[in-house]
Amino acid sequence: LAKTTQPISMDSYEGQEVNITCSHNNIATNDYITWYQQFPSQGPRFIIQGYKTKVTNEVASLFIPADRKSSTLSLPRVSLSDTAVYYCLVGDAYSGNTPLVFGKGTRLSVIA
Amino acid sequence: NAGVTQTPKFQVLKTGQSMTLQCAQDMNHNSMYWYRQDPGMGLRLIYYSASEGTTDKGEVPNGYNVSRLNKREFSLRLESAAPSQTSVYFCASSGGQGTTRGWHNEQFFGPGTRLTVL
Secondary structure, eight states: OOOOBOOSEEEEETTOOEEEEEEOTTOOTTEEEEEEEEOTTSOOEEEEEESSEEEEOSSOEEEEOTTOSEEEEEESSOOGGGOEEEEEEEEESSOOSSOOOOOOOEEEEEEO | OOOEEEEOSEEEEOTTOOEEEEEEESSOOSEEEEEEEOTTOOEEEEEEESSTTOOEEOSOOTTEEEEEOSSSBEEEEESSOOGGGOEEEEEEEEOOTTSTTOTTTSOEEOOOEEEEEO
């Protein structure tokens, strides 16, 4: 399993763009990168997934460099409601043999 | 669709008591999972069921048993509860092979069960 490393916490002001970087130096060829968001007292929620380059949806963007040893989740113009824990996961999307592992995540605090 | 449902929402047990946490999903997913989350910690996988009829241990299986009753339902049993099992328990499910994002990646979580063992 590719191990991930991400900052424990981050603070941001409302309206700013937030970038959370995740390191995964031993990512394998078949591994995808997935990010989840968890609000207090709720289960995690899928945000975005990618394999290489850039992926964008209505919530966030995911930037993956060519070597794929890291990835950056970008949240545009955050609001107070984006305060949550963000988890970076790396794993094989199709083999089904080994489940993904959630680490401690990055606790994002958005300040007014 | 209700998605993933869990019962009960809250439970208080005494040490040594047993109980079963129930989980059901209505998304026709093949895979189901049980996690625990201790305060300030990430999620740790207890058991998972990649498909109906199969179950496998996760990171922290000791003290727990599971049953994949059918495709919809996946239960978690504590045979003899201990204070160390005080936690929030989340059930999740994900689609099978052939889904766009792969069968282990996009997991849908239930609301959680808050368990306290005294």
